Amino acid sequence: xxxxxxxxxxxYAVALASMQSLGGVHTDEAxxxxxxxxPHPPLARWLLGLTDxxxxxxxxxxxxxxxxxxxxxxxxxxxxxxxxxxxxRYVALMWLCASALVLQAGTVMMAPLTALQxxxxxxxxxxxxxxxxxxxxxxxxxxxxxxxxxxxxxxLPLMVAIIKKVRIHRMAxxxxxxxxxxxLMLYTFTNPLALAxxxxxxxxxxxxxxxxxxxxxxxxWMLSGSLILSVMGTIGxxxxxxxxxxxxxxxxxxxLFLARFDYNAILLLxxxxxxxxxxxxxxxxxxxxxxxxxxxxxxxxxxxPALHPTPARAVMxxxxxxxKLGDVLISGSFGHEWQYESSFPIYRYxxxxxxxxxxxxxxxxxxxxxxxxxxxxxxxxxMPVFERxx
Amino acid sequence: xxxxxxxxxxxxxxxxxxxxxxSMRFLPLVPLYLHAGTRAQTQTALNAIAExxxxxxxxxxxxxxxxxxxxxxxxxxxxxxxxxxxxxxxxTHHVLQSCGSSCL
Numbered sequence: 001x002x003x004x005x006x007x008x009x010x011x012y013a014v015a016l017a018s019m020q021s022l023g024g025v026h027t028d029e030a031x032x033x034x035x036x037x038x039p040h041p042p043l044a045r046w047l048l049g050l051t052d053x054x055x056x057x058x059x060x061x062x063x064x065x066x067x068x069x070x071x072x073x074x075x076x077x078x079x080x081x082x083x084x085x086x087x088x089r090y091v092a093l094m095w096l097c098a099s100a101l102v103l104q105a106g107t108v109m110m111a112p113l114t115a116l117q118x119x120x121x122x123x124x125x126x127x128x129x130x131x132x133x134x135x136x137x138x139x140x141x142x143x144x145x146x147x148x149x150x151x152x153x154x155x156l157p158l159m160v161a162i163i164k165k166v167r168i169h170r171m172a173x174x175x176x177x178x179x180x181x182x183x184l185m186l187y188t189f190t191n192p193l194a195l196a197x198x199x200x201x202x203x204x205x206x207x208x209x210x211x212x213x214x215x216x217x218x219x220x221w222m223l224s225g226s227l228i229l230s231v232m233g234t235i236g237x238x239x240x241x242x243x244x245x246x247x248x249x250x251x252x253x254x255x256l257f258l259a260r261f262d263y264n265a266i267l268l269l270x271x272x273x274x275x276x277x278x279x280x281x282x283x284x285x286x287x288x289x290x291x292x293x294x295x296x297x298x299x300x301x302x303x304x305p306a307l308h309p310t311p312a313r314a315v316m317x318x319x320x321x322x323x324k325l326g327d328v329l330i331s332g333s334f335g336h337e338w339q340y341e342s343s344f345p346i347y348r349y350x351x352x353x354x355x356x357x358x359x360x361x362x363x364x365x366x367x368x369x370x371x372x373x374x375x376x377x378x379x380x381x382x383m384p385v386f387e388r389x390x
Numbered sequence: 391x392x393x394x395x396x397x398x399x400x401x402x403x404x405x406x407x408x409x410x411x412x413s414m415r416f417l418p419l420v421p422l423y424l425h426a427g428t429r430a431q432t433q434t435a436l437n438a439i440a441e442x443x444x445x446x447x448x449x450x451x452x453x454x455x456x457x458x459x460x461x462x463x464x465x466x467x468x469x470x471x472x473x474x475x476x477x478x479x480x481x482t483h484h485v486l487q488s489c490g491s492s493c494l
Contacts, residue, residue: 034467036448053470136397179405190415192452345466347444
């Protein structure tokens with residue numbers, strides 16, 4: 001039965017990955033797939049970057065990420081241990097049907113991985129007793145989580161609660177929690193680009209008004225649990241009176257308030273699902289699940305990813321079809337997806353680089369671009385593209 | 391005396407390994423954080439080089455900074471077979487050269 005269920009779940013994961021792959025790679029995804037060294041720490045993006053020569057690299061990782069998110073339902077199942085079987089099924093389905101999971105499971109982003117790490121920590125919190133031998137593995141897991149993405153620090157209260165339960169020396173507890181954080185700080189200082197990117201992102205947030213920030217946060221919070229799970233999960237967490245759950249929720253919410261990005265909605269999902277464990281009446285689970293499914297359909301329909309290729313993919317495909325060699329020059333501001341879609345080096349347009357180039361792409365209406373007379377325009381591209389004739 | 395559990399040993403070894411690797415990368419960058427002048431000089435040089443060469447700043451990773459020069463790796467990211475070039479920029483002469491050359 002478990003094997004059969006796993007197969008059905010895998011089919012669901014493949015469907016979610018396929019949905020995300022239709023439009024092509026987005027700039028943040030390209031950053032991880034190519035292992036471009038900012039803003040996040042290197043662990044996961046280094047692994048992804050090792051495969052950047054694979055022709056199906058993007059789809060492979062989409063399936064891996066989607067499978068991890070969907071199969072994590074077994075961990076949700078373990079988290080609900082002790083509840084009536086029917087209620088456990090409802091909670092498991094709530095995880096699978098939440099809009100954040102549907103919209104983000106197939107993306108090659110760090111947020112789904114961090115959310116899964118949060119789910120593992122929540123599962124460890126739910127365990128009544130932890131043996132001494134576990135402490136080191138939990139410390140290593142904490143180190144891995146932090147070196148996957150900075151956002152893992154938002155689950156610090158969960159880590160503190162887990163380590164507190166283990167019967168080891170106080171100093172050892174302190175080291176298991178603090179050493180990984182100090183190593184992450186040291187890493188940050190070895191990568192000035194990451195530091196600059198964090199500061200620029202922080203600075204961007206200062207230009208939005210309080211009302212915009214509140215509205216932005218509410219939108220991401222709603223997206224995380226298809227509104228109904230967001231509401232009921234939050235109330236459940238408040239009812240839990242477990243400081244580690246509440247504090248972690250506050251930290252994630254504060255982060256979403258300051259840096260509002262839809263893709264971070266999944267960071268709240270493990271906490272919201274945990275919030276449902278603090279209800280006992282069966283009808284509540286039934287009503288929440290039915291409403292969640294209905295709202296997820298609406299939310300996913302409204303924010304379904306683009307089904308047509310990104311401009312980067314469309315243009316680079318046309319350039320590759322010309323079977324020429326040389327660099328590709330781009331005039332205007334561009335994202336990392338242009339680097340990802342190209343098998344040739346990409347440079348910002350400067351006149352000095354034209355002799356070594358095979359194509360010039362104009363993203364800014366060719367302002368200041370001098371196209372040599374022997375070059376020709378390539379048709380059927382979303383923006384002006386010029387190529388060398390021979 | 392009881393032996394520490396395997397997990398504690400693994401945590402200690404991994405942490406020490408990560409610390410050693412990161413320290414070796416951090417020490418050459420210390421002037422960047424200690425001297426505002428060096429920091430400003432590096433930032434200006436990095437942006438100027440990126441602008442002149444058509445490079446992306448995200449493809450450039452600083453590996454060493456002194457009051458005379460900065461050393462960085464240029465790694466033009468694209469699908470498969472990325473190349474890695476090491477460059478040195480002399481603040482005094484405003485010259486971009488391959489690593490191993492002298493700024494004097």
